[in-house]
Each structure stands twice: as C-alpha cells, then as structure tokens.
Amino acid sequence: xxxxxxxxxxxxxxxxxxxxxxxxxxxxxxxxxxxxxxxxxxxxxxxxxxxxxxxxxxxxxxxxxxxxxxxxxxxxxxxxxxxxxxxxxxxxxxxxxxxxxxxxxxxxxxxxxxxxxxxxxxxxxxxxxxxxxxxxxxxxxxxxxxxxxxxxxxxxxxxxxxxxxxxxxxxxxxxxxxxxxxxxxxxxxxxxxxxxxxxxxxxxxxxxxxxxxxxxxxxxxxxxxxxxxxxxxxxxxxxxxxxxxxxxxxxxxxxxxxxxxxxxxxxxxxxxxxxxxxxxxxxxxxxxxxxxxxxxxxxxxxxxxxxxxxxxxxxxxxxxxxxxxxxxxxxxxxxxxxxxxxxxxxxxxxxxxxxxxxxxxxxxx
Amino acid sequence: xxxxxxxxxxxxxxxxxxxxxxxxxxxxxxxxxxxxxxxxxxxxxxxxxxxxxxxxxxxxxxxxxxxxxxxxxxxxxxxxxxxxxxxxxxxxxxxxxxxxxxxxxxxxxxxxxxxxxxxxxxxxxxxxxxxxxxxxxxxxxxxxxxxxxxxxxxxxxxxxxxxxxxxxxxxxxxxxxxxxxxxxxxxxxxxxxxxxxxxxxxxxxxxxxxxxxxxxxxxxxxxxxxxxxxxxxxxxxxxxxxxxxxxxxxxxxxxxxxxxxxxxxxxxxxxxxxxxxxxxxxxxxxxxxxxxxxxxxxxxxxxxxxxxxxxxxxxxxxxxxxxxxxxxxxxxxxxxxxxxxxxxxxxxxxxxxxxxxxxxxxxxx
Ligand SMILES: NC(=O)c1ccc[n+]([C@@H]2O[C@H](COP(=O)([O-])OP(=O)(O)OC[C@H]3O[C@@H](n4cnc5c(N)ncnc54)[C@H](O)[C@@H]3O)[C@@H](O)[C@H]2O)c1
Ligand SMILES: NC(=O)c1ccc[n+]([C@@H]2O[C@H](COP(=O)([O-])OP(=O)(O)OC[C@H]3O[C@@H](n4cnc5c(N)ncnc54)[C@H](O)[C@@H]3O)[C@@H](O)[C@H]2O)c1
Ligand SMILES: [Zn+2]
Ligand SMILES: [Zn+2]
Numbered sequence: 001x002x003x004x005x006x007x008x009x010x011x012x013x014x015x016x017x018x019x020x021x022x023x024x025x026x027x028x029x030x031x032x033x034x035x036x037x038x039x040x041x042x043x044x045x046x047x048x049x050x051x052x053x054x055x056x057x058x059x060x061x062x063x064x065x066x067x068x069x070x071x072x073x074x075x076x077x078x079x080x081x082x083x084x085x086x087x088x089x090x091x092x093x094x095x096x097x098x099x100x101x102x103x104x105x106x107x108x109x110x111x112x113x114x115x116x117x118x119x120x121x122x123x124x125x126x127x128x129x130x131x132x133x134x135x136x137x138x139x140x141x142x143x144x145x146x147x148x149x150x151x152x153x154x155x156x157x158x159x160x161x162x163x164x165x166x167x168x169x170x171x172x173x174x175x176x177x178x179x180x181x182x183x184x185x186x187x188x189x190x191x192x193x194x195x196x197x198x199x200x201x202x203x204x205x206x207x208x209x210x211x212x213x214x215x216x217x218x219x220x221x222x223x224x225x226x227x228x229x230x231x232x233x234x235x236x237x238x239x240x241x242x243x244x245x246x247x248x249x250x251x252x253x254x255x256x257x258x259x260x261x262x263x264x265x266x267x268x269x270x271x272x273x274x275x276x277x278x279x280x281x282x283x284x285x286x287x288x289x290x291x292x293x294x295x296x297x298x299x300x301x302x303x304x305x306x307x308x309x310x311x312x313x314x315x316x317x318x319x320x321x322x323x324x325x326x327x328x329x330x331x332x333x334x335x336x337x338x339x340x341x342x343x344x345x346x347x348x349x350x351x352x353x354x355x356x357x358x359x360x361x362x363x364x365x
Numbered sequence: 366x367x368x369x370x371x372x373x374x375x376x377x378x379x380x381x382x383x384x385x386x387x388x389x390x391x392x393x394x395x396x397x398x399x400x401x402x403x404x405x406x407x408x409x410x411x412x413x414x415x416x417x418x419x420x421x422x423x424x425x426x427x428x429x430x431x432x433x434x435x436x437x438x439x440x441x442x443x444x445x446x447x448x449x450x451x452x453x454x455x456x457x458x459x460x461x462x463x464x465x466x467x468x469x470x471x472x473x474x475x476x477x478x479x480x481x482x483x484x485x486x487x488x489x490x491x492x493x494x495x496x497x498x499x500x501x502x503x504x505x506x507x508x509x510x511x512x513x514x515x516x517x518x519x520x521x522x523x524x525x526x527x528x529x530x531x532x533x534x535x536x537x538x539x540x541x542x543x544x545x546x547x548x549x550x551x552x553x554x555x556x557x558x559x560x561x562x563x564x565x566x567x568x569x570x571x572x573x574x575x576x577x578x579x580x581x582x583x584x585x586x587x588x589x590x591x592x593x594x595x596x597x598x599x600x601x602x603x604x605x606x607x608x609x610x611x612x613x614x615x616x617x618x619x620x621x622x623x624x625x626x627x628x629x630x631x632x633x634x635x636x637x638x639x640x641x642x643x644x645x646x647x648x649x650x651x652x653x654x655x656x657x658x659x660x661x662x663x664x665x666x667x668x669x670x671x672x673x674x675x676x677x678x679x680x681x682x683x684x685x686x687x688x689x690x691x692x693x694x695x696x697x698x699x700x701x702x703x704x705x706x707x708x709x710x711x712x713x714x715x716x717x718x719x720x721x722x723x724x725x726x727x728x729x730x
Contacts, residue, residue, distance in 0.1 A: 092518075
C-alpha cells in the first residue's frame with residue numbers, strides 16, 4: 001500500500017493507493033472519523049455500480065455505517081445541474097445532515113459531480129473519493145469539483161477537499177482499454193511538466209502500464225498524484241503555479257468542444273494538445289528533444305498525436321477564445337522549456353497557435 | 366459615513382454605511398480594485414430595479430465599469446436553482462470571466478442568490494453587496510449564500526465573502542413598512558444575544574427607527590453589523606459560537622414552514638421565536654426580565670409576539686425536527702441567560718418545546 005499526502009494545512013488529506021482497499025473501506029472511514037450516527041451517501045454510475053458497488057456497500061455496512069446509494073447514468077451528461085439537483089433531493093430524502101459524508105465511487109465524472117454536491121449541501125459536508133479510473137488520479141487531487149452548463153464545461157463549481165482518497169487498483173482491472181489509455185495521458189502530463197526521470201520511466205514502462213501491471217500502475221499513480229499534490233499545495237486556489245497543470249488543455253478543450261465529447265475522450269484530446277504544446281515550445285526555443293520525447297511517449301501509450309483532419313481550424317480557434325483561461329483578453333499558454341519543465345507564456349499570438357493547429361493535422365503517426 | 370470591518374484574515378472586508386453611497390459606487394469599486402477590463406453583473410429584483418438600479422448603473426458606467434444587469438422577480442421564489450442557472454447563463458452570455466464581479470443590489474433574497482452565483486461561477490468570482498433592506502444587514506455579514514430546494518431552505522449554498530458592502534441608507538426610504546419592522550427584528554436579535562446596552566437603546570429609540578430616522582438607522586445598523594461581524598470573525602465556518610445567531614430561529618423557521626412563506630415574514634417569525642426562547646430561558650433559570658424586555662422591545666418595534674392560533678402544534682414540532690440544526694438527533698436551542706447573553710443548550714426536551722409553543726399561542730398582545 002502506498003500513501004501520498006496532499007499538504008493543504010488543516011485541509012490536508014491522504015491518498016491511499018493499493019489493491020483491495022474497498023474491502024477495507026470501513027477501517028479507513030473509521031480511522032478518519034467519518035460519522036456512523038449520520039447517514040452517508042455513495043454516488044456512482046451504472047457501469048461502476050454493476051462491478052464495484054455491492055463490495056463497497058457491504059464493507060461499509062459491516063463496519064456499522066448507515067449506507068445509501070445513488071446511481072447516475074454513465075458519462076459526462078451526468079455532470080449537469082439537473083443530476084446535481086436530483087442528488088440533493090436524494091440527500092434530503094436519506095436524511096443527510098451536517099455530519100454526513102458523500103462518497104464518490106467512480107471516475108472523474110462521478111468525482112466532480114458528487115464532490116460538488118458535497119460542497120453545496122448545507123454549504124459543505126464531508127467528501128470521500130474512491131476513484132475507479134486512471135484519469136481520476138488527477139481529479140482526486142486538488143479539490144476542484146464542478147458540473148457543466150450547456151454553454152461551458154465545469155463552469156459551476158467549488159474547491160472542496162476530500163477527507164481521504166481510497167484508490168483501489170483492483171477496480172482498474174475492469175476499465176475499458178480506451179479509458180486506460182486516456183487516463184495515462186494525464187499521468188504522463190504530470191511527468192512532462194515536473195519530472196524528467198518519471199517521464200523516462202513511463203517511456204520505458206508503457207507496456208506494463210497498458211497491461212495494468214499492479215506494481216507499475218501503483219508506482220505511476222503515486223508519482224502522478226504526488227506531482228499534482230505538490231503543485232496544488234503551493235497554489236490551492238489556482239492563482240498561478242497551478243496553471244501548469246493545464247499543459248495541453250487549451251488546445252485539448254477546444255478539440256473536445258469542436259469534435260463533440262463522443263469522438264475524443266478528454267485524455268485523447270489533451271494528448272494531441274500536448275504534442276501541440278511541445279511544438280510551440282520548440283518554436284519558442286526549447287530543445288528539439290521536447291517534441292521528440294513528448295510525441296514518442298504518447299504514441300507508446302497508444303494515444304493519438306495527430307489532430308483529426310475534419311475538425312475545422314476556425315472552429316478550434318473560436319473555441320479557444322471562449323476558454324475561461326483567457327481572462328482580460330490575454331492569450332495564455334503552458335509551454336514546455338525542457339522535458340519535465342514548463343513556463344506560463346501570457347502572450348502567445350493567435351497566428352502562431354493557428355499555425356500549430358494546422359501542423360497538428362499533418363503530424364506523422 | 367460609518368465603517369464596520371468584518372475581520373476574517375485575508376478575507377476581511379469593510380461595510381460602508383451612509384446616505385447616498387450608490388452615487389459614489391464607482392469610487393468605492395475602484396478603491397477595492399474591481400476590474401474595469403472584465404464585465405460585471407448587477408443582480409437585482411423588480412421592486413428594487415424600479416427604484417434604484419438606474420442610479421447604480423449610471424454611477425458605475427460613468428466610472429468606467431462594463432455593466433450588465435439581471436432583474437429577477439421579487440420574493441423568496443427567486444432563491445431557486447432554476448433562477449441560479451439562468452443567472453449563470455446570463456453571466457456566460459455577458460462574458461463574465463475570472464476577474465469579473467457580481468453585484469447584489471437588493472434584500473437578502475438577492476444577496477443570497479447573487480452571492481451563490483458568485484461562489485459557484487468558475488468556482489468563485491468576486492462578490493459585492495449593496496443591501497437595500499434592513500434585514501440584509503444580517504445577510505451582508507458572514508458570507509453565507511444559498512438557494513432553496515423545494516424540500517428545504519438554504520440547503521444548496523456556500524461560504525463566500527464579499528469584497529465590500531455598500532449600505533446606502535437612502536435606499537431604505539422606499540422599503541415597505543412591514544419589511545422595515547421585519548428587518549428590525551434581526552437588529553434587536555443582535556442586541557439580545559450580545560449587547561444589553563444596545564438592547565436598551567433600541568427599546569428607547571424604537572419610534573425613531575420605525576420612522577427611518579437616518580441617524581438612528583445608521584447607528585443601529587452599524588451596531589447590528591458589528592455584533593454579527595464579531596461573532597462571525599470568531600467562527601467563520603459556523604462550528605459553534607456562530608450558532609448563537611440562531612436565537613429565535615429554531616421556532617421561527619418552523620413557523621415560516623408551517624404558515625407558508627407568505628403569511629409570516631422571516632423577521633416576524635423569529636420575533637415570535639425570540640419570545641419563545643425568552644420563555645424557555647426563564648424556565649431554565651434566567652431572570653424574569655429576559656422575557657419582559659424581549660417581549661416589550663419587539664412589541665415597540667411593531668413585531669408580532671403571539672403565535673397565530675391556527676398553526677398546528679404538531680406540524681410545528683414536526684418542522685423543527687426536520688431543521689438542519691439538529692444533527693445526530695440532538696435538539697439544540699439558543700437560550701437567553703440574561704439580556705445580551707445566550708447559551709447553546711444541546712439537550713432541550715421535545716416536551717418542553719411543545720409546552721412553549723402552546724404558550725406562545727396564548728401570549729397576551
Ligand atoms: N476535478 C478535477 O481536477 C478533474 C481533473 C481531470 C478531469 N476531471 C473530470 O473528469 C471527467 C473524466 O473522468 P473519467 O475519464 O474518469 O470519466 P468517467 O467518470 O466518465 O469514466 C469513464 C468511463 O469509465 C467507466 N468506468 C469508470 N470506472 C470504471 C471501472 N472501474 N470499470 C469499468 N468502467 C468504469 C465510466 O462509467 C465511464 O463510462 C471529466 O468530466 C473531467 O472534467 C476533473
Ligand atoms: N445570508 C445570510 O446570512 C442571511 C441572513 C438572514 C436572512 N437571509 C435571507 O434573506 C432573505 C430575506 O431578506 P429580505 O427580507 O431582505 O428579503 P427580500 O430580498 O425579498 O426583500 C423584501 C422585499 O422588499 C423588496 N425590497 C427590497 N429592497 C427594497 C427597497 N429598498 N425599496 C422597496 N422595496 C424593496 C423586495 O423586492 C422584496 O419584495 C431570506 O431569503 C433569508 O434566508 C440570509
Ligand atoms: Zn485534464
Ligand atoms: Zn434570520
């Protein structure tokens with residue numbers, strides 16, 4: 001079992017990473033003083049419920065917790081204000097009070113949604129994450145929770161830190177291969193912004209990761225969570241440093257928006273975005289290696305590196321200009337300066353970005 | 366002009382109280398570094414818009430701010446998730462970004478609603494309060510913002526402190542008399558929990574307050590805000606001390622719920638609730654004076670002290686047991702021990718409360 005601490009003063013919390021942790025959930029919850037007198041609500045989605053809910057319910061019930069569950073449809077559509085409202089209703093019906101906790105069992109969608117319910121319910125109750133996707137290693141650190149609005153993703157939200165995170169590697173064995181790869185995209189992102197040695201390790205161990213080797217996976221997730229935790233500790237409210245976590249995301253979000261959220265998974269979109277950022281970095285003076293390594297490791301992880309031809313460049317540019325990261329009209333980009341190192345460039349010209357987008361369509365695969 | 370500071374470390378903010386402050390809003394906003402490059406959104410209701418919106422818009426526009434306005438229907442019904450969603454949509458359409466501010470121009474309804482939009486929009490943007498009711502002196506201190514759910518009031522919310530509060534006494538001149546009285550109910554509450562001298566002052570100056578004498582009003586609101594600010598400073602997240610602010614609210618909320626929100630205004634309901642708490646206090650050993658003074662000052666302010674006969678006692682008891690303040694099954698009451706002094710009693714028996722409710726129906730007026 002590995003443990004990563006997210007240091008945030010009195011809001012600090014641990015991430016436990018290991019196999020079979022769900023079976024021991026009662027012990028962990030008890031250790032973290034989750035109330036047995038107040039009911040708790042597990043939020044999960046249909047795919048995860050089928051495979052992992054009974055295990056969690058029984059572990060918690062056996063340990064003496066009052067357990068209720070809410071199962072939402074899988075997918076980004078559930079991160080909506082209307083599902084949020086249904087969950088608040090469910091919480092009231094189950095009698096959740098100020099000492100209750102909400103438990104997110106699932107990927108980033110369930111984590112963001114349930115976390116926002118926990119943030120808002122009675123102005124904030126306890127929150128526990130049990131991530132079941134690789135991508136959710138990212139959402140389990142930092143306390144960003146949110147739902148979407150038809151006009152913009154993640155626009156309605158809060159910062160709400162969990163009490164603890166239980167990362168049970170056993171759940172990842174049932175994850176579809178495409179989601180495995182998409183999740184690894186954020187793992188390698190953490191290497192690319194912060195840790196050259198870890199980037200090299202992923203480059204060498206891509207196959208073990210894709211095969212869900214528990215030892216490799218546990219190591220990679222603990223490093224990934226650890227890097228994000230370091231960044232977040234230094235900048236909880238996303239003022240400046242935390243922006244480096246957006247490597248590949250400016251282009252990536254635009255691609256998701258233009259392609260529609262079905263064609264490209266988030267991790268796939270930011271994979272293409274990171275190749276774009278690497279190109280941008282090299283244009284702005286970074287060594288050629290930045291581009292070569294970035295592209296190679298993403299390819300080895302089975303991730304796309306070429307921008308789909310049919311996506312309209314104008315539409316992509318338009319989507320980027322609507323991105324919330326552009327405050328007060330400036331265009332901000334996270335740009336690599338070396339492997340494991342990035343800087344925030346606040347004056348990237350629209351023309352240069354357009355050029356990069358065009359080149360990404362020609363990227364050799 | 367009076368100034369009260371709400372001390373909350375790096376979230377501290379000032380409340381400016383005086384006549385004609387709306388005309389100077391541009392100066393105050395500039396002083397507090399509200400962005401002129403990012404648009405800002407004024408939220409108000411129809412009643413207030415008619416009387417005071419144009420003044421504010423013109424003051425801010427003249428000072429160089431980019432001003433948008435959203436006008437919601439007046440009344441508690443606007444504190445809903447659906448109006449909240451409309452305001453987020455409006456915010457997106459106006460291009461509000463992370464440096465934008467939301468300005469609440471109105472009473473507690475507008476303050477709570479707009480404040481929650483500010484708390485949630487992009488996970489939190491700046492918030493400015495311009496209260497236009499007496500009751501809103503209460504909601505302008507403490508950062509509690511929320512909307513209602515059909516099953517429970519204020520259940521969806523956050524703690525989100527404003528940048529500044531501009532309390533323009535001139536706006537209060539257009540307030541209906543019934544709302545004046547209801548607002549004074551929370552003002553005297555602050556005396557009853559904290560300050561015997563202020564309670565005596567209100568007792569002596571009730572008529573000046575009801576006549577909206579600016580000098581008396583400015584004094585009373587600054588003391589009222591000041592007391593709440595002291596309590597909140599010591600307990601921002603409502604752990605314990607802050608509960609004393611709920612004097613009269615346990616019974617009061619139940620009355621509002623049972624009577625329907627049209628029959629009793631919040632301030633009227635808690636006026637009756639405070640008489641009940643005073644009775645409870647005397648039963649538990651406080652001097653008789655606690656009851657006598659409480660009832661006299663509320664009567665002088667034109668507030669109801671008798672519980673309407675037709676409200677069913679069982680329904681009131683039932684509503685109290687659903688109140689969110691009863692966590693883990695204990696029944697918690699704020700009980701006066703002297704004028705200007707209260708204690709939290711965590712073991713008040715249901716029978717005693719029922720007896721008090723019955724007596725409140727017989728209260729001489
Ligand atoms: N809060 C943050 O900091 C943060 C960071 C990154 C991403 N996110 C959010 O995370 C979301 C994406 O996360 P995601 O990729 O985990 O999406 P997801 O939660 O939708 O999971 C992906 C798919 O895998 C299924 N699934 C999950 N666990 C499974 C398992 N163990 N076995 C089988 N199927 C399983 C889900 O039902 C879903 O169909 C986005 O909404 C994104 O905005 C948030
Ligand atoms: N956040 C907090 O800490 C806190 C504290 C106390 C109360 N509240 C909330 O405040 C709300 C009640 O506040 P309220 O009594 O101010 O209600 P309100 O905002 O509905 O105002 C009362 C009425 O007066 C009208 N009005 C407001 N200003 C006016 C003016 N200057 N001239 C003419 N008409 C005017 C309004 O349109 C409304 O019809 C409740 O929702 C309550 O939950 C919040
Ligand atoms: Zn991401
Ligand atoms: Zn009140």
